[in-house]
Amino acid sequence: MFWADKIVNDIEKKLKGKDLLVIRDEKTASGRMLISAMRGAVIHGILAEIFSEKGVPNEFLWEINDTDAFRSVPQNLKEEQYKEYLGMPLYALPSPGEGAENYPEFFAKEFTEVMNHMGFTPTYYRASIAYKEGKFNETIKTALENAELIREIYKKVSGSEKPADWLPLFVVCEKCGKVGTTKTVSFDGEKVKYTCEKDIVVWAEGCGHEGEVSPFDGNATLPWKVEWAAKFKVFNVDVEGGGKDLSTKGGARDVSNHIAREVFNHRPPFDIPYEFFLADGKKMSTSKGNAPAAFDIVSVLPSHIYRLVFLSKNYKQAIEFNLKGDTVPTLFDTYDRIAEKYWSDTKDDFTRLFELIHAPEERTAIPERFLPRFSQIAFLVQMSHMNVEDEVEKIKGEPLTEEDRKELENRMYYASRWLTEYAPEEFKFELQLDSVPENAKQFSDEQKKLLTKVREYIQTKDSLDGQELHTTLHEIRKSSDIDPKEFFSAVYLSFLGKESGPKAGWFLSVLDREFLEKRLLEVTK
Template sequence: MFWTDKLVGEIKEKYTEKIKAGKPLVIRDEKTMSGRVHVGSLRGVAIHGIISEILNKQEIANTYLFEINDFDLMDGLPVYLDQGKYLPYMGYLLCDIPAPNGKAKNYAEYFAEEFLGVIKQVGFNPEYYRSSELYRAGKYNKVIKIALENASKIRAIYKKVSGAEKEDDWFPLQVKCEKCGKVATTKVISYGEEEVEYVCKEDLVKWTKGCSYRGKISPFDGNAKLPWKVEWAAKFKVLGVDIEGAGKDHSTRGGSREIAETISREVFGHIPPFNIPYEFFQVGGKKMSSSRGAGSSSKEISNLLPPEILRLLLLGKNPNKVIDFIPDGDTIPILYDLYDKMAAEYFAKKEGDYQRIFSLIHASEKIKERFLPRFSQIAFLVQMPHMEIEEEVKEIKGKKLSGEDRKEINHRAKYAKNWLTKYAPEDYRYELQEKEIPAGTKNFSADQKKTLQLILQYVQSQEKLDGQLLHSKLHDIKTEIGINPQDLFSAIYLSFLGKTSGPKAGWFLSVLDKEFLEKRLAEASK
């Protein structure tokens, strides 16, 4: 059973009564818009999104909420921002900071616009809301009051769950300073029925300074915010969340998720939602960060991978497995090969995980069967200006191309060109050495030359070359001469590409112009 179906089964078991009553299950995810959103954040979007899709197909009412968290603090400056311009905004709410382009409503909206476009492109359609909207509309007023009245209990929960000790005068709230506008620097020092007294401390945090203002203000209607672990519990309560996963770093014992769940139960009286802990999404072995320069943005990767391949990347592994995406390695060709295997099983109507995953990674239910040339072959062909891609793929297929086949060829060629331009490693970059024979051929051994002579004889004996048959012949020649496979294949690639590696040799030689192929083999085997 594929992991999505196992999870949905557990969810249905937990919420049997609610489902029977026809009440919608509430699924929630969020992203703090502190900077460019990295591709790692799409894992949560996809996990929650696919659960919602499966429930919809089973006619189980649900609402997939996605929070654009614009009510968090700027506590670090992304490296790509104008540091001088944005340093004064450290400690402000993200919704109170101007957008980098001067056009978006605010800083958070500027980065949200791009990410929401990516989510749509990948095929998920959550119901969006802004954190600031809930605060300013008074949706958190009740839980803010409960939190202030239970400050000592919340302090005790922090200590019991994580060992973190809060000072005896700590309140679970920070207000927006009426003088300087910062939130990060304020400390609530007392709480009355309708107001809190606070001070904007100069040295409360190391990364920005307060203005020393002291005053009283209502903590309601967007004038203040809860610290995020308390706020997380408040969101469970206020939105009635039933299903909400969290990254591995939050879901460890004594971590933020356990603190939030305990506060939810013991302070707000709300049963915490069904958790789906998920592992990191790493790019080149590095965990993603939105404010640092590391990694690739969700926008960049969505331009690099078509929706079905990106969905495969996000959903193909169980949430408890790390996704390690290496765009400048062979991850992308391997993903395409996996997709092609799944497609073959899907269209052959074979039951199993491959068939199930393939159906899930296509947002549309209408999946048309078509010929799928290997991505690595397309990546080679787009680099050979003398070759007509459709004609070469027709030869690989062995029969006439359909309209759907041509669409797929163009689709893959577009993404192959983009990958080759920006990320592809040297192993996938080729330039056919047509004008002059590469200098490396002068160093060929007697066995390498003999091998090329036998290949030439075979090529001359064939009216038309078949890549698979030629590849089998290469292995026969290898056995006949007793040459090391590495020496055989490096001789082929050096003769034509000037490098020791290349695409599948039999297919590669079969797509070359036959006259050029014979001439070069004759030259290299002298």
């Protein structure tokens, strides 16, 4: 059974009889979202889709967390412009660009565009608005009244010891607006007393103000692990996974689960502790420079390929991803392979994967169509004198259908994007039409002899078939002692000035006939 279907079955067994299943996830809008952060989004999104497919009423909630304190200025923003906001809640920061009313909205917009591209449609809400609307009031009161119990849970579960006077609340300082610098001193049932401390954290400086204010309706926020438990209760969450690093024994999730049960009297949601999303074996981070932004990938991967990156691996396996080398053509090849299985009426985990990488509205009728290899399209779009559609029709061996043409257009678009943004040099080609490339002028006698044989063979043919030519090239090569690389590099050097290129037989078959024969003669002189 496909891994996501299995999770759904497990959840159904555990949560039988719920009227509406609530699936929740969140992202702190502290900066651009890395592609690695999409793993949770995709896992929750696909579960919601499968529940809907089975007719189980559900709601997929996505929180834009905009109440956390601003702790560091991201590298792509001006330090000078933003350092005065360190310690303030994110919603108090100005937008770094046009089209958004504040800082978290700016990054939330990018995120929702990624989700739209992938076909996921959660219900979005802002943490700050939920606080302001009073949704957290009850849990804030309960947390303050049970501060001692919360301190005990921290100690018992994670070994972390809080001072005996510590209260689980961060007030937004009425004087300087910072939330990361305040310490709550007392609670009388209606108001809290607090101080704004100069050096309680290293990343921000408080103003020294001492005040008294209601902790409700957005004047304060709960500390992370208490807040997480409060969210389980406030939104009545049934399903919420998280990175496996959070779900270790004594980790954040463990603490939050205890607080949910023992303080808020609420059953914690079904957990899905998923594995890491890595680049070169390391966790992705903006500072390591090994992590593309989720938004930047939208322009190089169509929705179903983007989904494939995340869904092809069980949540218990790490995903290795980088945009270097042949990652993108390989993803398309994988798509083509599972498509072939799907259209041959096989039913297994691969064909289920194929269904699920298409958004629900496409899933019911995925049109069977010709899938030209991505690497070939990437080559053809670089050959300005060629008509790509004609060449693809030749590869297919029959006229293209409407669906074939749509697919081709799509692949041409993404191949061009890939070539501009990420493709390594070995995939970039320029046909050397004007003259024999410099590095094709020193062929050995043996190389020349074989290239002459190629020309002679071509002259006997009215039209060239890529596959047939491919076989012939290998036969010609075998008629000599020459090493394959020496022979094929001569073929590519003659036309591209490079030692490698696309599949040789097909490559020669798509070249202009007159040019092909003329060049083969020139390089063998």
